[in-house]
Amino acid sequence: MIRRVTPLFVVVAIALLFAGGPSRAGVQGKDTICWLGVGEWQLCMQGAEAYLTERPLPRKRYYARRSFVGWNRDRWTVSAPTIKTDGGKFLSYGLKGREPKVYLTEEKGNHTRWVFEIGERLRPSWKNSDFGYGPAGFTFKAIAAEGDFKGWYLGAEDAPEKGKGKEKEARRKITLVRQEKEAPLFTYAETFYYEGER
Numbered sequence: 001m002i003r004r005v006t007p008l009f010v011v012v013a014i015a016l017l018f019a020g021g022p023s024r025a026g027v028q029g030k031d032t033i034c035w036l037g038v039g040e041w042q043l044c045m046q047g048a049e050a051y052l053t054e055r056p057l058p059r060k061r062y063y064a065r066r067s068f069v070g071w072n073r074d075r076w077t078v079s080a081p082t083i084k085t086d087g088g089k090f091l092s093y094g095l096k097g098r099e100p101k102v103y104l105t106e107e108k109g110n111h112t113r114w115v116f117e118i119g120e121r122l123r124p125s126w127k128n129s130d131f132g133y134g135p136a137g138f139t140f141k142a143i144a145a146e147g148d149f150k151g152w153y154l155g156a157e158d159a160p161e162k163g164k165g166k167e168k169e170a171r172r173k174i175t176l177v178r179q180e181k182e183a184p185l186f187t188y189a190e191t192f193y194y195e196g197e198r
Contacts (some may be wrong), residue, residue: 028133030193034075034086035135038156038184039174044074046101050091052172057135057189078188079114091154092177095147100176102154103157113145114154119185124193135189142186144176148157152176153183 036043041052055073075086083091089104090112106110119139142154155177160170177183 011164012173014072028193031089032189033189033192035189035192036076036078036083036186037086038186041156041159043076043174043186044169045085045089045104048105049154050102050104050174052174053169055093057187058192076188078116078140082108083112083114083142093147093149093152094146095149097148100149100152100178102174102176110146115145117143119142122187123188132170133193133195135187136191136193137174137189139185139187141180141183149176152178153180154186 019047035057037055037057038052040054040056042055042057044051044053044055076141077084077086085091085104087107090108091102091104092105092109092111093100093102095111117140119141122135122137122139123135144152144154153176155175156175157175158170
């Protein structure tokens with residue numbers, strides 16, 4: 001006579017599965033969004049120009065995956081010592097000259113090297129949820145690493161006044177600033193976690 005013994009861990013796993021009841025939250029999903037910006041303003045590009053436009057990073061619990069389609073138009077990778085677009089262009093600055101210009105280029109070199117001062121880590125929230133939801137990434141300030149503008153910070157012009165520049169997409173020019181206090185804290189959200197359904 002052959003005797004079969006069910007291992008104890010199988011019995012415990014089955015008991016826990018049925019004892020727990022149905023899951024309240026369903027399943028967790030995530031999207032790689034590579035959002036880069038300042039506050040409610042996303043860093044975007046057009047040709048060799050980089051600028052900020054009003055396009056906030058979603059933070060709500062009931063994030064729907066389909067809401068990101070067509071919305072997060074420009075994706076970035078922030079990885080020392082570069083800031084790079086999804087299309088392979090680098091955020092760069094002039095190594096010489098009087099104008100602290102920031103632009104995009106396909107050529108990697110000293111003009112694309114940045115030093116990063118990391119602020120805080122962004123982590124999904126577990127408040128009122130079985131799963132964490134929200135962005136994962138970090139905040140930072142970027143500093144030019146080479147040339148005449150070495151030590152200058154990545155900055156942006158002030159936001160337009162409410163009601164001005166609204167006939168088209170409002171834009172804020174990206175530039176370099178000498179003082180740290182003038183430099184905004186950038187946010188890089190690589191991944192967004194959300195609650196999905198089974």
